[in-house]
Amino acid sequence: MRSTFGGIEISKRALFTQQEALNTTGHNVANANTRGYSRQVVNMVAAKPMEAIGLQRSTVPGQMGQSVEFSSITRIREKHLDSQFYNENKSSGEWTVRQDTLDKLQGIINEPSDTGVRQVIQNFWNAWQELSKAPDNLTGRAVVKESALAMADAFNFTSKQLSDLSRDLTDNINVKTTYINSTTDQIAKLNNEIYRIEGLGNNANDLRDQRDVLLDDLSKTINITVKEDDSGYTVSMGAQVLVDGFNVASTVTAASLQGSYGGDLSSGEVYGMIQSRDVLVTSYQNEIDTMIKTMVEGDVTVTLPAGSVVPEGTVVGAKTYSGTVADRTLKESDDRNITVKGFNGLHKLGYVLNNGTFATGEDFFKSSDGGAITAANIIVNPTIEHNVSNIAAALRTYVDPVDNVEKVVRGNNDMSLLIAGLRQQSFKFDPTGTGTVVLKDGTLDEFFRAVVGQLGVQGQEADRQAANQKVLVEQVDARRQSVSGVSMDEEMSNMIKFQHAYNAAARAMTVYDEALDKVINSMGVVGR
Numbered sequence: 279m280r281s282t283f284g285g286i287e288i289s290k291r292a293l294f295t296q297q298e299a300l301n302t303t304g305h306n307v308a309n310a311n312t313r314g315y316s317r318q319v320v321n322m323v324a325a326k327p328m329e330a331i332g333l334q335r336s337t338v339p340g341q342m343g344q345s346v347e348f349s350s351i352t353r354i355r356e357k358h359l360d361s362q363f364y365n366e367n368k369s370s371g372e373w374t375v376r377q378d379t380l381d382k383l384q385g386i387i388n389e390p391s392d393t394g395v396r397q398v399i400q401n402f403w404n405a406w407q408e409l410s411k412a413p414d415n416l417t418g419r420a421v422v423k424e425s426a427l428a429m430a431d432a433f434n435f436t437s438k439q440l441s442d443l444s445r446d447l448t449d450n451i452n453v454k455t456t457y458i459n460s461t462t463d464q465i466a467k468l469n470n471e472i473y474r475i476e477g478l479g480n481n482a483n484d485l486r487d488q489r490d491v492l493l494d495d496l497s498k499t500i501n502i503t504v505k506e507d508d509s510g511y512t513v514s515m516g517a518q519v520l521v522d523g524f525n526v527a528s529t530v531t532a533a534s535l536q537g538s539y540g541g542d543l544s545s546g547e548v549y550g551m552i553q554s555r556d557v558l559v560t561s562y563q564n565e566i567d568t569m570i571k572t573m574v575e576g577d578v579t580v581t582l583p584a585g586s587v588v589p590e591g592t593v594v595g596a597k598t599y600s601g602t603v604a605d606r607t608l609k610e611s612d613d614r615n616i617t618v619k620g621f622n623g624l625h626k627l628g629y630v631l632n633n634g635t636f637a638t639g640e641d642f643f644k645s646s647d648g649g650a651i652t653a654a655n656i657i658v659n660p661t662i663e664h665n666v667s668n669i670a671a672a673l674r675t676y677v678d679p680v681d682n683v684e685k686v687v688r689g690n691n692d693m694s695l696l697i698a699g700l701r702q703q704s705f706k707f708d709p710t711g712t713g714t715v716v717l718k719d720g721t722l723d724e725f726f727r728a729v730v731g732q733l734g735v736q737g738q739e740a741d742r743q744a745a746n747q748k749v750l751v752e753q754v755d756a757r758r759q760s761v762s763g764v765s766m767d768e769e770m771s772n773m774i775k776f777q778h779a780y781n782a783a784a785r786a787m788t789v790y791d792e793a794l795d796k797v798i799n800s801m802g803v804v805g806r
Contacts, residue, residue, distance in 0.1 A: 284342070285790040291345035292783035295322055298348055299776040306764045307773075314491035316353035316762040317769075318483050323349045353483040357506075359758045360490065364497035364504065366754050368545040370747035371498035375550030377740040379447070379558055384737055386439045387562075389730040396726055398432040401425050403701040409671055410694040414631055419666035426658045430643070433570055437653035440563045447555040451532050454499055454548050459529045461496050462513065462520045465489055469510025470524040500535075500546040516542025558736075561714070565729045567652040568715050572705045573722055574643045574651050575620040580703065583692050584610040586673040588627060589638045592616075603677055603684060621700060628670030628693030629686040636684040639670025639693075 299320045309315040325344035388394040405425040409418040468489040475482040489511065496502055496513075502520075505512045509523030518538065519527040535543055539552045582588070586608045588599050595613030599606045608614050618624045622641040630637050642662060645655040662668045673692035678685050700722075707725055708718045717728040 283794070284344075286787060286794075288343070288345035289783050289787035289790060291325060291347060293780060293787065295320070295346045295348050296776050296780035296783060298351070300773065300780065302351055303769050303773045303776060307766070307769050310764040310766060310769075314487050314494065315764065316355045316483070316487055316490075317764045318351055318353050320348045321350045321352060322346050350481055351483065352481055353486065353762070355486075355490075355762050356758070359754060359761065360493070361504070363494065363751070363754045363758060364502060366747065366750045367494065367497040368501045370744070370751045371547035372545050372550035372553075373740060373744040373747050375547050376554055376558070377737075377744040379443070379550075379554035380733065380737040380740045382443055383440075383558065383562055383733055386436060386443070387730060387733060389726075395432050395436060396723070396730075398425075398429045399722070399726070400701075402429045403698055406694050406698040409669075410691040410698060413671035413691040413694050414688040416666060419631075419669050419671070422669055423658065423663060423666050426642070427663065430656050430658055433566065433653040433656055436566060437563065440559055440566070441654070444555050444559045444563075447551045447559070448532075451535065451548060451551050451555075454551070455530055455532050455535060458496065458499060458520075458548075459526075461492050461499075462526050462529075465492055465496075465511060465513060465521050466524055466526050468492070469521070473508075473510055473524070498547060500548050501544050516544065518542045562729070562733065563653075564714060565716060567654075568707055569722060569725055569729075570653050570656055571651050572707050572725075573620055573700075574622050574656070576705045576707070577617050577709070578620060578624070578700065578703050578705050579615055579617045580624060580696055580699070582608055582614045582616060582627075582673065582696070584608055584612075584614065586614070586692055587675045588673075592627065603675055620705075621697070624697060624700070625670050625693075627673070629672045629675060630670050631667045631672070631686065631688060636675055636686060640668065642669075 299322070302318050302320050306317050323346070325347045327341035327343050329341055389396055391397070402422075402425040405418075405422045409415070409422050412418050468485055472482040472485050472489070475485065493502065493504060493511070493513070500515050503514050505514075507523070511521060512519065512523065513521040515530075516538070520530070521527060535548055536552060539549065539556075543549050543552075582594065587603055587606050588594060588608065590600050590606065592599050592606070594608065594616045597613070599608075616627075618627065622643060625639045625642045628639045630639055640661060641659055643651065643656055644659050645651045646657045647655050649655065659668075671694040672686050672688070672690035673696070674687040674690040675684050676687060677683070702721060704719055704721055705725070706719045707715050715725075716732050717725045720728070
């Protein structure tokens, strides 16, 4: 025989189950805009039925249903979509950093423009061209000096900006190192907490969401793989295990990440930072340094004009010139092609305007620290900066019959014309064949334009790759959201459904209550 109070128990279980379904729906709605939240569902099952008691068999046909129960509250999540997201996100992080670095490099080089380095170089050559019109004019010499100072300052500033960018990337790597260690520590702690809660028979849905958000962010910073076992997630970077269940298996440092570059560290923001610093920034610093060193000291062949008087001991072709002015004067029939050590080498063949006194030119450019000339340390020779008469613009001397002293022909412009013509001369930028520069040989302008062109192509490629990876990440995330995201329409529909079920269960309990009231309070009172 069925229990008289069985209906109340059935209604009570229905009320509790539908109430929990309503609570879960409210929880979903409340977290509709929470990043990383996975919608949750109440898994309802029919309660275990009962059989009526009998000696050999049930006295009532069939089994007696015992209402509904919820076996668990689970979140809707597909792990293979998370793995796809990690794979795409790491590449997105790498290309985003490279794109940002190349954008900054383009801003530093600032070409093509009317205010960039190329314009400063052109102004320097133009100043020498103007000086050739009046080589003994101190104003023209002052313009050459100021143009040279401006060019040196431009290269110094460009080199400083490149060094600052490299230092910024190093600082960012250190910041990311701290972030990685902090994140792996949080993941290990969440592994422990989730294990504790789920060991009691509950699902730690919200804690799992928090852990997955941490992994989403970490996947953009470094390349990770994630495996799940009884103790939680095992997180690895390549072959290096970072998190092993409840413990942080290994912490990272800037040095260890540098050592893992190209091995265990194969993608992500940190990989992009190391590559940007050690490859991109370093290569462009090398390109600028190579151009400066080649211009100042690189081998270049020029043709000296007939009538030039070369300094004592100068070797032109196979002939060494020494002795009197006549002995050192090049004739039309002589081999007049000479290879000099760049701008400085050519300048030292000329003669300065030193109150008519015979004197050869010095190095026009020097390094501020006495080392090899680079974009960071190039300066104008202080003797030229403080006295423009020390600029060598002439290539001819004569013996003054008054005092029989060799003096400079003040109005001669042969050297200034030769120097102005260096802009059209071909230099060898890679004499040792290292292959580390963008152009092996060519004019200085061609080399700089090749550097700018390479930077433009690399920047364009980085923009394309970053845009493509962004689309891929968004596509995978959209697929995840289609599975795990909260749909307000669906939740509102569920809310109405569970509300009606709750109301119906409450109404059933009311009916049972009224029936029991009739049995308890109204039956058996006849004849009293």
